[in-house]
Amino acid sequence: MAPPPRRRERPVRTLVTLAVLTVALFASIFAGTRWGDASLTPNLALDLEGGTQVILQPVAEAQGDVTAETIDQAIAVIRQRVDASGVAEAEITSQGGDKIVVGLPGRPSEETLALVRTSAQMEFRPVLVMGGAAPTTQTAEDPAAEDAADPAADPAADPAAEDAADPAAEDAATDDAAADATAEDSAADPAAEEPAADAPPSDQPTKAAPDNPSDIAYYVTPAVQAEFEALDCTLPENRTGGVPGDPDTAFVACDQEGFAKFILGPVEIPGEEIAGATSSLGTTSTGASTGQWVVNLEFTRAGTPKFTEVTTRLASQGEPLNQFAVVLDALVISAPSVNEVIPNGQAQISGSFTRETAATLANQLDFGSLPLSFEVQSQQQISATLGSEQLQKGLLAGVIGLLLVVVYSLFQYRALGLVTVASLVVAALITYGVITLLSWVQGYRLSLPGVAGLIVAIGITADSFIVYFERIRDELRDGRTLPAAVEKGWERARRTILASDAVSFIAAIVLYVLAVGGVRGFAFTLGLTTVVDLIVVFLFTHPVMVLLARTRFFSGGHPASGLDPRRLGVDAGRYAGRGRVVEPGRVSTAPSATASAREPVAVGAPGQTIAERRAAARAAQATAAPPQDPPTTADDAPTDGRPEGSDR
Structure with a gap:
């Protein structure tokens, strides 16, 4: 049976x-430098370039809660x-x-600095009141109010002008004038002002206790209502975040985009109760994709019953009382409506999300909450x-190591060492x-430990060659x-290199997962x-060797090629047939009787393959066999019924 054909x-x-792959790699970089913010050199880490350092300290209210565990979290x-x-x-x-x-390397963006500076304690509060972003407090400069307050502005409305001929009316006008004079004196006297006009709104609830966290009559006091009406969420300075409010009282907050403002109830679920959040395309009950991006939210075992209780109450309310607000750093990042009771702690937030906004919200929910508030x-x-x-010293060490590898390769392998040099360059x-x-794409930065990893890689790469x-x-x-040796040697070396x-x-994966920082x-x-x-x-060294094996310089065993038979211990003057040379004391894998007679056979000679040992053993047995009997005559033919010449 013929062996299967080898792949060409x-x-x-x-x-x-x-x-082509290498050109595409560098073409992408050049395109990035022309139409993007890419650079022709790698970005350097904090230890090599410097950057921005931000020191965070817990706020005074949280000083008593500072422990090693909370700092680590x-x-x-x-x-x-x-x-x-x-x-x-x-x-x-x-x-x-x-x-x-x-410590952030280089020049970090303002968004990145905001992520660090933000205290970002996450809370879930019910929505009590929702309104537009603009302030709604009436101003004192109202022309209609001024006109109504000044009767003299309208002569037709002045009864004294109409009844001036009437003595009784004159007396009444005199009395009115006296009253006006008294009023003017009272206005000129600050002590005579009515104190109720400038008194702050009351902050006391009208009820002794709330019915539930969505009780507007209890939580929306006149002071909270006044703060809500005066808040202007269209101003950027009101959307920078801040310290979260009292978790047991109502809280006025802006939407992070500046589209709305809210009066929120007390905190019902803290951010620590979130087990995880992801973004994905929504699916129907049959598993078909809706094409709309959603955020999948999952609560912890302790947070699941709390969330079930909240959704049970909110699902029976109307707008906006059926909404719960996700508050991050005193800003409402999302206020979805509750359509049904969610008993398993796995919610899905849908809306006009894009892929980017859904991923951003999922990231905020997934790790947005800090155990402490910082300033x-x-x-x-x-x-x-x-x-x-x-x-420079690290790069110098790498250059020295590379030169030593090159010198060793040229000394050990002669011209074949140039393949090593070319492979290292590639x-x-x-x-x-x-x-x-x-x-450019991922924001990676090269640190000094990273440079050390590149230097170690020189030895790993040279070892493969x-x-x-x-x-x-x-x-x-x-x-x-040589062509057969390259093919067979590649089959054996490939397994070793892969292993x-x-x-x-x-080892690199384990070290990356378990270590932190520069490691x-x-x-x-x-x-x-x-x-x-x-x-x-696979894509350079082996193909180059296949091409070199076809050249006379390497296949002929030139002394400078690194494949000189004498240096390898091979007697190139003895030919064993089928393009093979044999050392003294060896036989070919398929020796003929004539070759066995010419060549000495040594069973178990060093360097023999299994096939060569078996061939040598068979040749030795044939040489040591006793002489056969002389040919028999016709009278001595066998009589056991087998044909003449058959093998017993």
Whole structure:
């Protein structure tokens, strides 16, 4: 049975594919520099470039609640916010046990700084009153009111003018004038003013206790109503957020977009009761997509019964009492209506969401709540903690390591070492392009630990080439030609390279997940360069070796090629047939009787394959077999019924 045909090697096509991918990578970067905010160099992290430092301190009301656990929770929330904004390599640490220091590399955007500065305690409050964003308080400068207050402005309305000829009317006018004079004296005397006109609205509820958190008669006092009417949510300064109000009283807040304002009831569910939130396309009861983006909200085990109780009450109310407001940093980020009772703690917020707005709301719900309220103690620009000198030393160490690898490759493999040098150059080019692209697209920043990961990658990449070249040499020692040795050596080296890089990649993933700070930068570059190593070995090194095996310089075993048979321990002067050379004491994998007679056979000689050992054993048995009996005559033919010449 003939062996299955081997897949035809197409090294030129593979190299062209790699070249196209590399050109596309750098073309994207150049396009970003022309039509976007991309750069031709990677962004640097805080330790190499400097940036902005923000120090947060708990507000005075929360000082008693500051513990190591709450500080750690706050750091985790702030880190999630910063990472979600696309900023990498931020340094977030505690200071003095009660402060949080946030270091953002480069020039962070105002949105990112707002995420850090925002106290962002999330609360769920019922909506009591909803109105337009503009203030609704009547002003004192009302022309109609002025006209009504001044009877003299309308002569026809002055009865004294009409009845001037009447003596009784004159007496009445005299009395009226005296009364007017008395009124003027009273107005001129501040002590005579009526105190009720300037007294602040009452802040006392009209009931002894509320019926429920949506009780307007209890929570909407005259003072709250006056604050609501005076609030102007069209002003940007009123939509910057602030410290949340008393959780047990009504609270007046603006919509974060400035479209509406609200009077909200007391806090019914704190933000800590949210188990998670995601955004997705909505589906119908049959599983079909609605094409509308929604936010899926899930509460914790403790928050589920609270949410069930809230939805049970709100579902029976009319607008706007059937709404509950999601309050983040004293701003209403969403106020959805409750259409039905939700008993399982899994709600879905729908509306005119886009993909971006749904994702933003989901992120705010997912990690928007801090365990404490913070205020900004200081914000300042800081210089690089390590600076350009340390970066130069790190790059110098990488260059020295690269030169040592090049020297070793040229010494050990001669011209074959140039393949190693070219592969390292291609790997460095691809790695640089990927890091630069990630800096533009994902906000990645290269730190000094990341530079260390790139230096370690030089050894990992060189190790793959050494494994491949040594496999080729082993196949040449076994008597194969160079094209056959490249093919067979690649089959064996490929498994070793994949296993080795898989171990490195898994280690990088574990380190990235478990570590924080700069160590994650090292793990990221280690994993990235491991993937690049596989790309280069499969799409560059192996195709180049296939092409070189077809040249006379390498296939002929030139002394400068690195594949000289004498240096490999192969006697190139002895030919075993089928394009194979054999060391002294070896046989070919399929020796003939004539070849066995010419060549000495040594069973178990060093370097033999299993097939060669079996062939040598068979040849040794044939040589040591006793001489056969002389040919029999016709009279001595067998009589057991088998045909003549058959094998017993």
